[in-house]
Structure formats: structure tokens, C-alpha cells
Amino acid sequence: MSATINLEKKHFPVLLDELIKIISPRYSGTFLDCTFGQGGYSEKILENANNKVIAFDRDIIAKELSIKFKNIFKDRFYFNHKKFSEIKNINKKDIKAIIFDLGYSKEQVTDKEKGLSFNHKGKLNMKMGLNSFSAHDVINKLDKDELTRIFKFFGDEKDAKKISNSIIRKRNKSLINTEDLVDIINKEKKNYNFKINKSTKVFQSLRIFVNQEISELIKGLINAYELLPIDSYIVVVTFHSLEDKIVKFFFKNYSEDKRVSRYLPISQNTNKIFELINKKAIVPSADEIKKNPPSRSAKLRYAKKIKDGANFKEFLNEFKNLLEIENIGKKLC
Numbered sequence: 001m002s003a004t005i006n007l008e009k010k011h012f013p014v015l016l017d018e019l020i021k022i023i024s025p026r027y028s029g030t031f032l033d034c035t036f037g038q039g040g041y042s043e044k045i046l047e048n049a050n051n052k053v054i055a056f057d058r059d060i061i062a063k064e065l066s067i068k069f070k071n072i073f074k075d076r077f078y079f080n081h082k083k084f085s086e087i088k089n090i091n092k093k094d095i096k097a098i099i100f101d102l103g104y105s106k107e108q109v110t111d112k113e114k115g116l117s118f119n120h121k122g123k124l125n126m127k128m129g130l131n132s133f134s135a136h137d138v139i140n141k142l143d144k145d146e147l148t149r150i151f152k153f154f155g156d157e158k159d160a161k162k163i164s165n166s167i168i169r170k171r172n173k174s175l176i177n178t179e180d181l182v183d184i185i186n187k188e189k190k191n192y193n194f195k196i197n198k199s200t201k202v203f204q205s206l207r208i209f210v211n212q213e214i215s216e217l218i219k220g221l222i223n224a225y226e227l228l229p230i231d232s233y234i235v236v237v238t239f240h241s242l243e244d245k246i247v248k249f250f251f252k253n254y255s256e257d258k259r260v261s262r263y264l265p266i267s268q269n270t271n272k273i274f275e276l277i278n279k280k281a282i283v284p285s286a287d288e289i290k291k292n293p294p295s296r297s298a299k300l301r302y303a304k305k306i307k308d309g310a311n312f313k314e315f316l317n318e319f320k321n322l323l324e325i326e327n328i329g330k331k332l333c
């Protein structure tokens with residue numbers, strides 16, 4: 001059955017043709033769409049009548065849209081209003097691929113209430129859904145050093161310290177909203193790069209922190225591995241370098257032959273659990289970037305699971321510092 005879902009502000013699904021080329025040889029089974037969004041990937045996968053989709057999204061708007069999908073695709077489609085760090089206990093032996101399309105849908109970025117952009121005004125927010133605190137709490141409650149770490153490590157912001165100092169000074173007089181934060185950044189920051197807005201990095205770091213994107217991704221990848229049958233795929237589309245670094249490490253580190261112990265037989269003596277089919281990330285064509293400029297920073301990486309029983313100590317250790325910074329958020333819950 002093929003059906004088209006009509007949406008007013010339709011989000012362009014990024015790298016869709018490339019994704020379908022990778023997963024279509026594995027059609028006739030269940031696909032996990034961990035970031036349903038506006039359903040661009042799910043819709044395309046469901047065009048094949050032998051496929052099922054189990055979708056996840058933390059945003060309530062995605063949940064509302066999923067009802068249209070349910071009405072059309074019936075028992076070939078299930079939606080879970082959950083974070084993808086919670087993809088567990090799905091008893092499905094026929095999962096063919098688990099797909100993550102990170103980042104934000106067009107609808108989320110333009111949603112004034114979510115306040116993801118520095119072009120919006122009013123109270124800071126940035127919650128995607130199912131959050132414990134907002135950007136307002138972060139900017140108005142965390143101390144100078146905590147803010148500096150967030151801006152520096154999640155936004156690679158060179159002037160992190162100056163910006164946090166200025167936030168604390170201003171905060172002593174009144175609460176800080178979106179325009180105040182933009183003002184502070186404009187005053188404190190040198191213009192190193194005229195091509196990007198001065199607020200880009202601080203806003204990116206706040207979005208990552210508020211939505212706990214690092215721990216979400218790390219837990220999501222580990223859970224995806226645990227759920228996946230041998231020979232099935234994990235496919236991830238990332239939108240910023242920090243996300244891509246995590247995904248690249250996850251696939252690369254566990255697709256190389258490394259001796260685990262000199263006492264084990266050769267067949268068991270490796271932590272290689274993935275086969276990397278493409279060593280390099282797949283990026284959008286010039287044509288796609290022309291049609292949809294935000295796709296320019298997208299990178300797709302994927303791998304085939306070849307072995308059970310992985311131990312992810314090295315993975316968790318590699319990103320320990322970032323996980324510790326996200327943990328600061330516990331103070332705000």
C-alpha cells in the first residue's frame with residue numbers, strides 16, 4: 001500500500017535516497033525509526049507493503065502526526081512517545097535496521113514556543129519534549145564554571161568564560177531571556193567568523209545540554225546494538241561534529257580487530273562487533289544541498305552487526321568528560 005501524508009510545513013528528509021539504497025536490500029521486516037519527526041523516513045519505508053515500522057520521538061507534535069500514519073498503515077506502524085535512549089524490550093527477531101536521524105525537524109526550529117533559535121524572543125526554552133529542565137533554568141541557575149564548561153565543550157565556544165561572566169553579572173539584576181542572552185553574546189564575542197552568527201555556538205551548546213543529547217545518543221547506540229539481530233544495520237545521520245565524533249568512534253572502534261586477551265582462542269579474541277561497509281561518511285549531493293541548505297552539515301554512517309556480547313567500556317570512557325558535563329543537569333531536575 002502506498003499513501004502520501006500531506007503536511008503544510010513539510011520537513012525535507014535528509015539523505016533519504018542514500019538511506020533507502022542502504023536498507024532496501026533488507027526489506028520485508030521491521031525497521032525502527034528512532035527519530036520519527038515528520039515521518040519522512042517512515043513513510044518511504046512503509047511504501048513497501050512487506051515492511052513494518054516501529055517509531056519513536058520525544059516531541060508531542062510527532063506523536064500527534066503519528067495518528068495519521070496509524071490510520072493509514074494500521075498494524076504495520078507503531079509509535080512510541082519516548083526518548084530513543086529507552087528503546088529496549090522490543091521482542092522482534094525480524095528487525096532489519098535501526099535508524100537515527102539526529103537534529104531537529106524544520107517544524108521544531110521554527111516553533112516559537114520551543115525557542116531553539118536565537119531569532120526568537122522571550123523566555124528561553126529549547127525543550128524538544130520529555131525534558132526535566134529548560135534553557136531558562138540553565139542560564140538563570142547554573143554557576144559560572146558550569147556555564148563555561150557547557151559553552152566550551154558542547155559549543156566549542158572560544159569566549160565561553162567571558163560570556164558566562166557577563167551572564168552572572170546581568171543575572172544579579174534580572175532574569176535573562178533570549179534577547180538578553182543574544183545581547184550578551186554580541187557584546188562579549190569577537191567576530192572570528194563572519195559567516196556564522198555570533199550566537200550559534202552558545203545556542204547549540206544549550207540545545208545539547210537541555211536535551212541531554214550526548215547521553216541520549218550514547219545510550220541509544222548501545223541499546224540499538226543490544227536489540228539488533230546479527231546481520232542487521234544501525235544507520236545514523238548526524239548534524240554536528242560532536243555527534244559525528246561519537247558515532248564515528250562507536251562504529252570504527254568496534255569494527256577493528258583488536259586482541260582482547262592472549263588467553264582466548266583467535267575466533268573469540270576480538271572486540272570486533274561491526275562490519276563497516278562504508279569507511280567514510282556519506283554526505284548530501286550538491287543538488288540536495290541546493291534544494292535544502294540545512295542538509296549541508298549532515299553525515300550518514302552505518303554498520304552491520306556481526307557479533308553479540310560487546311562490552312562498551314572503552315566507548316563510555318572516551319566520552320566520560322561530556323557525560324559528566326551533562327550530569328550537571330541533575331541539579332536542575
Ligand SMILES: C[S@@+](CC[C@H](N)C(=O)[O-])C[C@H]1O[C@@H](n2cnc3c(N)ncnc32)[C@H](O)[C@@H]1O
Pocket residue numbers: 011012013014034035036037038039040041042056057058059062082083084085101102103104105128216217
Ligand atoms: C531531524 S528530525 C527527524 C526527521 C525525520 N527523519 C523525517 O524524515 O521527518 C529529528 C527528530 O528526532 C527527534 N529526537 C531527537 N532526539 C530524540 C531522542 N533522544 N529521542 C526521541 N526522539 C528524538 C526530534 O524530536 C525530531 O522530531
